[in-house]
Amino acid sequence: MNRLAKRIVAAAAAVVSLVAMTGCGSSSEETSGPKITIGIKFDQPGVGYKQGNEYTGFDVDVARYVAKKLGYSEKQIIWKEAPSAQREALLQNGDVDFIAASYSITEDRKKVVDFAGPYFYAGQDLLVRSDDTSIKSAKDLNGKNLCTVSGSTSAQVVKDNFAKSVQIMELSGYAECVTALISGTVDAVTTDDIILAGLASAKGGGVLKVLGQPFTKETYGIGVKKGSTQLIKQINDALAEMVSDGSWQKALDAETSGTDYSPNKEWNPPTKFDAEDSDETVRTDTASAK
Amino acid sequence: MTSTSAIEANADPSSLAGVHKHRFRHPKAVEQNILFDEPGPRARRRIALFNVVGVVVVLAFFAWILYRFANPPMGENQLSWELWKPALSADAWVYFYLPGLLATLEASVLAIVGSLVFGVLFGIGRLLPVKIIRWISSIVVEFCRAVPVLLFMIFFWRLLAGLGFNNGAAFWAVVISLVLYNGSVVAELVRSGVGNLPLGQREAAIALGMSPLRSLISVEVPQALIAMLPAMITQLVVVLKDTALGSIITYTDLLQESRRLGSAHFNALQTLCVAAVIYFIICFVLSLVSEKLPQHLQHRTVGVVREPVQAPIAILDPSNVLAQERASERELPQGGAEPLYPDHYHGSNAVVTDAWRYSHMEHGHDLQHPDEHFKTTFPESVYRKRSSGGPSIAGEISDEEFEAKVRQLRQTHGGGEDSDSGSTDSGSETGFEPGSDSGSETGSDSSSPNGSSK
Amino acid sequence: MQAMLTLLSQYDVLGAFWVNIQLTLWSALFSLILGVVLVMMRISPIPSLRAFASGFVEFFKNMPLTIIMVFMLLGAFVQLRFQFSSTFSSNFYWLAITGLSLYTSVFVCESLRSGINTVPLGQAEAARSLGLGFFQTAGLIVLPQAFRGSVAPLGNTLIALLKNSTVAAACSVATETSTLMKTMIEYNASSIVAVFMIFAIGYVILIIPIGLLTTWLSNTLAVRR
Numbered sequence: 030m031n032r033l034a035k036r037i038v039a040a041a042a043a044v045v046s047l048v049a050m051t052g053c054g055s056s057s058e059e060t061s062g063p064k065i066t067i068g069i070k071f072d073q074p075g076v077g078y079k080q081g082n083e084y085t086g087f088d089v090d091v092a093r094y095v096a097k098k099l100g101y102s103e104k105q106i107i108w109k110e111a112p113s114a115q116r117e118a119l120l121q122n123g124d125v126d127f128i129a130a131s132y133s134i135t136e137d138r139k140k141v142v143d144f145a146g147p148y149f150y151a152g153q154d155l156l157v158r159s160d161d162t163s164i165k166s167a168k169d170l171n172g173k174n175l176c177t178v179s180g181s182t183s184a185q186v187v188k189d190n191f192a193k194s195v196q197i198m199e200l201s202g203y204a205e206c207v208t209a210l211i212s213g214t215v216d217a218v219t220t221d222d223i224i225l226a227g228l229a230s231a232k233g234g235g236v237l238k239v240l241g242q243p244f245t246k247e248t249y250g251i252g253v254k255k256g257s258t259q260l261i262k263q264i265n266d267a268l269a270e271m272v273s274d275g276s277w278q279k280a281l282d283a284e285t286s287g288t289d290y291s292p293n294k295e296w297n298p299p300t301k302f303d304a305e306d307s308d309e310t311v312r313t314d315t316a317s318a319k
Numbered sequence: 320m321t322s323t324s325a326i327e328a329n330a331d332p333s334s335l336a337g338v339h340k341h342r343f344r345h346p347k348a349v350e351q352n353i354l355f356d357e358p359g360p361r362a363r364r365r366i367a368l369f370n371v372v373g374v375v376v377v378l379a380f381f382a383w384i385l386y387r388f389a390n391p392p393m394g395e396n397q398l399s400w401e402l403w404k405p406a407l408s409a410d411a412w413v414y415f416y417l418p419g420l421l422a423t424l425e426a427s428v429l430a431i432v433g434s435l436v437f438g439v440l441f442g443i444g445r446l447l448p449v450k451i452i453r454w455i456s457s458i459v460v461e462f463c464r465a466v467p468v469l470l471f472m473i474f475f476w477r478l479l480a481g482l483g484f485n486n487g488a489a490f491w492a493v494v495i496s497l498v499l500y501n502g503s504v505v506a507e508l509v510r511s512g513v514g515n516l517p518l519g520q521r522e523a524a525i526a527l528g529m530s531p532l533r534s535l536i537s538v539e540v541p542q543a544l545i546a547m548l549p550a551m552i553t554q555l556v557v558v559l560k561d562t563a564l565g566s567i568i569t570y571t572d573l574l575q576e577s578r579r580l581g582s583a584h585f586n587a588l589q590t591l592c593v594a595a596v597i598y599f600i601i602c603f604v605l606s607l608v609s610e611k612l613p614q615h616l617q618h619r620t621v622g623v624v625r626e627p628v629q630a631p632i633a634i635l636d637p638s639n640v641l642a643q644e645r646a647s648e649r650e651l652p653q654g655g656a657e658p659l660y661p662d663h664y665h666g667s668n669a670v671v672t673d674a675w676r677y678s679h680m681e682h683g684h685d686l687q688h689p690d691e692h693f694k695t696t697f698p699e700s701v702y703r704k705r706s707s708g709g710p711s712i713a714g715e716i717s718d719e720e721f722e723a724k725v726r727q728l729r730q731t732h733g734g735g736e737d738s739d740s741g742s743t744d745s746g747s748e749t750g751f752e753p754g755s756d757s758g759s760e761t762g763s764d765s766s767s768p769n770g771s772s773k
Numbered sequence: 774m775q776a777m778l779t780l781l782s783q784y785d786v787l788g789a790f791w792v793n794i795q796l797t798l799w800s801a802l803f804s805l806i807l808g809v810v811l812v813m814m815r816i817s818p819i820p821s822l823r824a825f826a827s828g829f830v831e832f833f834k835n836m837p838l839t840i841i842m843v844f845m846l847l848g849a850f851v852q853l854r855f856q857f858s859s860t861f862s863s864n865f866y867w868l869a870i871t872g873l874s875l876y877t878s879v880f881v882c883e884s885l886r887s888g889i890n891t892v893p894l895g896q897a898e899a900a901r902s903l904g905l906g907f908f909q910t911a912g913l914i915v916l917p918q919a920f921r922g923s924v925a926p927l928g929n930t931l932i933a934l935l936k937n938s939t940v941a942a943a944c945s946v947a948t949e950t951s952t953l954m955k956t957m958i959e960y961n962a963s964s965i966v967a968v969f970m971i972f973a974i975g976y977v978i979l980i981i982p983i984g985l986l987t988t989w990l991s992n993t994l995a996v997r998r
Contacts, residue, residue, distance in 0.1 A: 071579055071582065072579065072582030072583065078583070079579070079583070080583060081410055081414050082414065110569070110571070110579070112569065115569055117959060118477070118480070118959065119569075121480065121481075121962060122476075122477070122480025122481070122488055123480060124480065124488060141959075141960075174861070179945075179947075196860065196861045197861065198861050198945070199945055199947070200846070200847075200945070201578065202578065202579075202582045202587075203582075204581065204582035204583070204584075204585050204587065205578075205581070205582070205587050205847060205851075207585055208585055208586075208587060208588070208847070208851060208852075209851045211393075211394040211395060211585075212391055212393055212394035212395075212851050212852055212854075213391075213392060213393030213394055213854075214850065214851045214854065231585075232585060358818065362818075366818050366819060366820075369818075369821075369822075370819050370820055370821045371821075373819050373821035373822045373825070374821040377821065377825045384853070387852075387853050388852060388853070391852060391853075391854070392854060394852075397852055461977075461981075462973070462977060465932075465936075465973075465976050465977040465980040465981070466936075466972075466973045466976050466977070467936040467937070467939045467950075467951070467976060468936070469939040469940060469942070469951045470939060470950070470951055470954060470969070470972050470973065470976070473951060473954055473955050473958065474954075474958075474965065474968075474969040477958045477962065477965055478965055478966075478969075481962060481965060556835065559837075560835075560836070560837040560838070561837070562837075563837035563838075563839040563840060564837075564839055564940065566839065567839070567942060567943060567951075574837070574839060574840060574843070578843075587847055588847050588848055588851075588852060591840065591843060591844060591847065591848075594840065595836060595840050595844070598835070598836060598837055598840060599832065599835050599836055602834075602835035602836070603831065603835045606831075606834070606835060
């Protein structure tokens with residue numbers, strides 16, 4: 030029985046070491062120093078976009094700047110994809126330290142996560158085919174098909190306020206929505222104007238256009254785990270500095286060059302970084318929105 | 320599920336749909352079917368016509384699909400090189416497919432190793448003589464088999480995260496879920512594998528002084544594992560396919576990476592095609608291996624190595640193993656490779672009691688009533704001599720010859736069709752237990768009194 | 774236990790299970806039909822049909838269900854414009870059923886083929902000597918017996934199908950159990966175990982009767998030979 034016991038122990042040890050080896054293999058890219066994990070979009074040109082091993086976009090620039098101010102160099106940042114449907118989960122799980130992924134501040138979300146910022150005011154808009162003249166504004170969407178990504182609230186806003194009989198399709202990424210738009214399965218894609226502009230310019234060829242009539246005010250904040258007051262303060266300080274030293278404007282210009290998009294000048298750049306105190310969030314009284 | 324295709328691949332045990340070639344004179348008739356007559360000239364012409372029509376229909380279907388992709392009602396040509404190029408470029412492989420494939424394989428390998436450990440532990444647990452352990456093992460195994468893998472994944476993903484696993488919550492959720500589900504299937508395979516071993520193995524081990532547990536671990540389970548290896552490779556295919564569920568919980572496997580690549584160039588369909596081809600090739604090769612493997616493994620075990628069996632279906636039902644057997648046993652009527660032991664034959668005579676014979680008859684494996692059985696299986700001369708119990712008489716053969724003779728008779732036992740070897744007219748009173756040195760008392764009194772009473 | 778009851782009263786868990794059951798029943802029906810057609814093709818005298826059927830089987834057997842589902846969405850719906858209904862949600866529902874049916878039909882076909890192997894050669898030979906043609910032999914003599922011989926693997930397939938119906942989430946069917954469970958966990962992170970147990974027990978309750986019924990049926994229906 031003794032030898033048998035030894036063998037069992039040996040087998041267990043072998044399995045454990047194999048498990049440990051594979052486990053180590055998964056966390057590669059070891060460099061020195063502490064790491065910070067930041068959640069961004071990987072599939073939104075102009076906002077958060079992964080090309081090979083390069084990360085570009087306005088959110089990425091902001092996140093990079095904030096990380097630098099928090100004391101992390103470029104090499105210490107681990108970028109992680111934060112799809113819309115999973116942003117709260119990623120924060121709650123602690124998979125990421127903060128999220129800068131076109132994350133609008135809403136009351137619902139503030140129940141489960143905390144926000145720093147805001148760092149940008151966008152507006153929800155529509156992306157349509159250039160040759161489609163039937164859609165002039167969100168009101169024209171009745172009886173049409175609208176695409177958005179799962180977990181995003183933007184399509185519901187349209188349905189509740191402008192077009193009761195619009196049909197909503199939810200896909201896992203905006204690029205897939207664009208494919209559906211081009212193929213005619215849907216007639217419009219809705220989300221924030223800055224994202225739509227990025228998509229239109231990435232697709233190229235002038236096949237798509239942004240309507241240019243934002244009907245909501247989206248407040249982009251940086252999502253952090255509930256209760257991280259200290260981190261929020263540090264991030265807000267970094268954001269204030271980014272706006273004041275001109276890096277904010279520089280980043281925005283760089284990321285939207287080549288498109289005819291310009292952010293709403295009344296709102297931008299943000300001056301108060303008080304996401305946690307303010308009550309004003311999504312504006313849905315959009316009759317007055319320009 | 321692949322049990323039948325395995326048969327075709329082996330070409331040894333032939334099925335109704337493909338009878339062994341030596342039945343036909345025509346060498347081209349390998350794939351010949353017995354559901355219809357050997358076609359005559361007219362039928363052959365008709366088949367040729369249908370064949371052409373069939374080919375045309377199938378090709379037309381694919382052509383239509385391709386045409387629709389190339390000329391959609393709206394939008395762009397999905398076959399254009401513009402869309403395919405980024406899906407096939409070197410960058411795509413280096414940054415997306417290969418890391419994704421690596422992640423998929425990593426999770427699969429870890430999961431199959433883990434489920435092997437889980438399966439062996441709980442498989443043995445279900446065989447132990449301690450009631451409470453048996454019950455716990457049974458409940459765990461049945462529970463894990465009933466819950467969808469996706470639910471396990473979502474649960475463990477959030478649970479691990481809640482417990483503070485910052486990185487790799489998704490990875491471990493995928494691995495643990497796959498271990499639980501596939502481990503429970505392996506546990507069943509181990510249990511049925513041990514059940515299929517000849518009882519003599521256990522008896523011999525116990526006669527050597529091993530404890531029942533020791534016998535299980537050192538003798539029976541290892542052989543059962545070898546016998547079950549093909550089924551386990553099939554399970555690996557299942558694991559590999561199920562890792563794709565990980566993409567739903569943000570695990571960056573091959574599927575997730577390909578969708579991500581598709582997002583960059585608005586060609587998700589094309590990148591998905593590439594991922595699908597990769598998945599298909601790997602799974603297909605593994606399936607082939609699991610079909611070819613049984614031939615190479617048979618000499619390592621006395622259990623029956625065969626094509627992957629169905630995981631048994633009966634939940635919390637002790638007759639589980641038999642149900643599984645029944646699901647896969649009837650490949651023989653078509654005339655194939657005879658397994659070393661018939662499915663319901665568990666080794667030495669010890670288990671061949673009248674009750675066993677009776678249930679065997681009840682389940683329809685054997686039309687003969689137990690009382691009739693012994694007489695027809697063994698020629699009268701054998702048991703008459705045996706029952707006389709006296710010293711051996713004229714025409715005596717050696718023990719070896721006798722054992723060989725009996726073994727031969729035993730093998731034809733299942734069919735019950737031949738009783739032409741009635742010339743065996745000798746026996747020694749000591750030699751009746753063929754091959755098995757188990758010396759168990761039950762062995763002799765289950766069979767011989769039956770005979771001697773006649 | 775208390776937590777589970779509160780959760781049950783807050784969310785429409787039964788409704789979600791009903792969606793899965795419906796998905797399963799429709800897919801079971803269609804995959805059974807398609808599976809029978811496939812198995813007929815595989816044993817038919819026409820080589821091109823045999824080749825097509827075995828190619829079809831190999832293809833879907835070695836393809837992850839998740840990929841099939843995503844293809845139904847992005848390929849069949851978005852590009853090829855297969856439409857079952859003008860409402861999106863019922864469209865996704867039927868697309869999911871199509872995907873599940875395609876995937877499952879392969880396993881139905883394989884189960885039936887293993888069932889065909891239980892039918893002795895003599896049956897088909899006798900049928901042929903009576904002058905029955907292929908369709909008569911297959912439809913009247915062999916397949917009925919094959920069904921009885923393949924109850925166990927078919928039951929297995931049904932259980933797998935019920936569990937696989939959760940993957941409809943990958944095809945935008947948002948009302949089924951896995952999606953609901955995800956939502957419930959998101960808003961009740963503290964009682965995650967209770968949420969999971971609700972769904973797990975639900976599936977155990979659904980699957981145990983299928984298992985028992987299958988065993989009973991396969992014992993009852995097995996052809997005595």
